[in-house]
Amino acid sequence: MSVGLESDSNKGFNAFVTGAATAVGSEIIREFLDNGCRVTAFDDRPLQLSGIDAERFSRLHIVDGNACDEEAIKAGLAAAEDRFGPVKSLIVVPACEGKAQIYPIWDLPSDEWEKSYRSNARGAFLAIKHYLRYLQSNRLEKYSPLSLSDPAIVVVETEPGVGVTAGQAGIHRGLLAKVQQDLLRLNGQGRINVVTSGSMGETPADFARTVLLLASSHTSGHVSGQYVQPASNSKSLVPIQEPETTQITRSAGSVPRPLASPKRNKIRVAVSIDLDAVSGWLGTNSHPDNNLADYSSGFFAARVGVPRLLRMLKKLDIANRCTWFIPGHSAESFPAEVQQVVASGAEVGLHGYAHEGAYQLTPQQERDVLEKCFSIMEKLVGKPPRGYRAPLYQLRETTLDLLEEFGFEYDASLTDHDCQPFWAPKRPPLEAIDFSKPAASWMHPIKETCSPPDRRPLVCVPCNYYMEDMTPMQFLPHCENSQGYVDVRVIENMWRDRFLWIRDNEEEPVFPVLMHPDTSGMAHIIGMLERFLRWVKEFEREGEVEFSQTAEIARWFREKQLDKPSGV
Template identity: 45%
Template sequence: MSYLGLEGLHAFVTGARGGIGSAIVSELLAAGCRVTAHDLRAPQPEDHNLVFPLQGDISDEASISSCMKQAVQRNGPIHILCANAGITNESSHPSLWDLPVETWENVYRVNVRGTFLTIKHFLQAAKSHQERTGAELENLAIVVTGSECGKFGQAGHAEYASGKAGLQYGLVPTVKNEIVKLNSKARINAVAPGWVNTELIGDRLDDPRELYMETQGTVALKKIAQPTDVAKAVAFLASHRASGHMSGQCLSVDGGMEGRILWREEEILGKKADGQQSAAPASLPQQISKPMPKSTIKIAWSVDFDAVSGWLGTGAHPDNTTTDYSAGYFSATVGVPRLLKLFKKLGISDKVTWCIPGHSIETFPDQTQNIIASGAEIALHGYAHESASQMTAEQERDVLLKCIKLVEDLTGKRPRGYRAPLYQLKERTISLLQEHDFLWDSSLTHYDSTPYFLPKDPAPIEPLDFSPDKKAESWMHPSPDFDKLPKSSLVELPLNWYEEDATPLQFYPHIPNSAGYVDVRVVERMWMDRVEWLRSEIADGDEEMKLLTIVLHPDTSGMAHIIGMIERFLKWLLAFGDEIEFLRCEEIAEMYRQRQDGTS
């Protein structure tokens, strides 16, 4: 968990497309939040890749109520509200006696009424969730973005300063006293930015970091803050872990100063200069305590080290070129070291399963030895990444025996797991694995999130013959009921195309389902959604073993624009603490066997 401890929380940000609002969204995404981005302006198509974008008017109660409900339906209960939306009269700065009442009322309608309605419906959503679940939401926090105008006053901004002052010195303390009736740990605070280099100011300046203000015939130079400075302050106040019991406060992000509110990690976690842990300051909690979950999500994190073999078996094509094979060498020379380094950094090296074709073992012995030295499980993945349908039964047996010996010679023990290249196995493959006492396979998807036993020596499902000379009754009959077939002791750890990196993120010229130009955040969000659903199933009392199987390929996830996403997703998973458990595939399969035998 990061020092902010915001991973996995749902944040609702208003004014999300403005200069400060977009910076707040970026800061919360970087902290691991699920973000709903609300704005009066319509979202851009690319917004959907990162956040859940909503268009609405905060001053219209029906609109903000509807948006809050959509956000909850899409991203779950809202933990953090960033009430950032607001307007000011930038076209002119009249004195109070010349201020049109329409200007006053318009600013008041958005800044005060709109913020009140946003807070009101956020609290209603929290109340509804807590009544339904019987438990308080953790990290329930409101951060209002105001202005130093509202804190100190400013000539020519009477309507803006009065509205923001009402928020910062009226509404915030009032909500502070009210919110604890709903949730004993809930907090509200405000951020009051000074001059900030938003798009509006930046368009007026040659140097957007400087603001020149004419005063009595002289020019005064004033450095201004950046939107990211405000965003860091918002993230700090949104975090129970970082800002503790602070509530009802209004913090300045002064335009004349750097404006950052930032705790160093060692100040939060109490780390000494030599990296050792020391006693943390009493004012900052070490962690947010969570009740132990009834069950954990088992993370079967695996890597298929196909390398060059990927182009020889299932990827064979007469038009393959040296350029294609080059990607296979990248897998070994760059991808494997990068992944090993990342797994070591995050402390999961010995909780990973590597499925390695025999061709990769023999072609890249140094990389294979480094993988073994990491403590990972080594499983089989064919020899030249060949499909069962490309081989005779005799060839398939010879390949399996050859690869068993390769792993046995290197590790001193027989491999216990298997993944079919490109997931393409036959019923005879299942029988062959049973014959050689394999513990697990991970190629099929009769189920998608729980292990299961494969049938014992299954018979193939024969294709239908629609020849004109065949009567329809010859092929109108059901297939075997999978759940009623005799079971073997071979455990299937289900897997599908949506739980791997290569198909969406790697371009293969001659494979029809490859893409290669998908934004990594689409894949990351899909994986996160899967985890969130599994968490909800556990919360609802489902006691079946819950499994997330992820497959990486070094030639894909080793690429510079992808590995950052892999690290981000892994950190997001690890932030769930006791809710998730990284295990080698063999450990999960053994656990499942024991559970089914009633021995655990």
């Protein structure tokens, strides 16, 4: 018997929930996630959904949009399909939670009634309209008959305890019958039902269980066009199951959780912090118009950002599993703050002296800088540094030569790969083309300068602008590639997407995250970093993630590679 899922796909059951930020909407999302489904949460307010672990969060897609906006509904359904495949169930939850739910009818202002009715009735109509249009356009064009064989629409008519007020979604019996008739024209197995408040004592969990019951064709494939009161007892419920789940042991009186997904290979997370402080304004970001107001952010980085980041990292129990890359100028200018970093147990690597780029220096100056910084850090930490990150990722062949000469184990500046370490390359610098000369003189490939084309034993741990905070989230007035006004959630979602794709597609990957105290120490950013790292730590509980100092990753890679048989 069908359970309302795609039997020919591993994408599972995909539900689209409007009014996702309400109490009932959030509980419905939780119920679907707990039962192995994929959910797209649609609302223009922040979703308050605590206690969702990383595996469940990977099956949640949050789409920002207003249910009364026709274009937003269409875009939301398209986004749900892009993320998780065909949308098998539409769950309509009233979005308005205003005064209409507080006043008794005799005291309810007419404008509040009209405001609530417009919001919820229009929102329900548009969601249903465009879901039916979605089914109509996709039933023959995109998917096999099984993919959208039994779509279900479930409308939640009121928040629990509200009663018959303008908080209702506005699905009266005439419209219900009309939708049922049109749905059958599109799909003979399509269903629509309404969950409506009965005793006024139902909880959000009661609504959620009933919605889950009605969305499943296995339990309610014969039910359509009905008003149903929330179920307060889950014994009769059969959960929607993902197709890969072949057997579920049911315990009386509860909806069982799906079988746990098998553990995947380990992801090594490399959290690193570049403590540029004032040095960032001296080297690569030097500009004649830099002024006191600009480089005061460097003092903020050291005196405010460093303690804030250390407190956050200690709270997450990863402070001693991070790597700080510290310019010599920062170490000498802010010794108390740098000593806090050392005391945390973190690894300390080099990052130039005044954040100077390699191409700003002569080879001799580059050597002098490295010798000076090596001495500073050796005295500070009590042992020689083993890692290096080039300021602004600017390094050249002479830089790598010096790192080898000074016994460094790794560099963290290049991106020959975005989630796998690699041996430091041995290759010539790019030469500019002189287009005044015949084409034959400059049409030639890159030639490696040694065989094999790498420089063992120096390891490269990847890092670049897409893995860091500063470029998108901090404004630097004289730096062409700075932005500074990007919503932190844009970066958070980009990092989550990177992590999930790497998790699913790479073997034994690394996941670098680069922070700057100037940027991530700011009040509107540090909370996002804590939220993101806490999310990553959920995978650590399942044995999928290990937070590592960058030197540990380099040693792991070297040992793994050198243990391979020759020629592999």
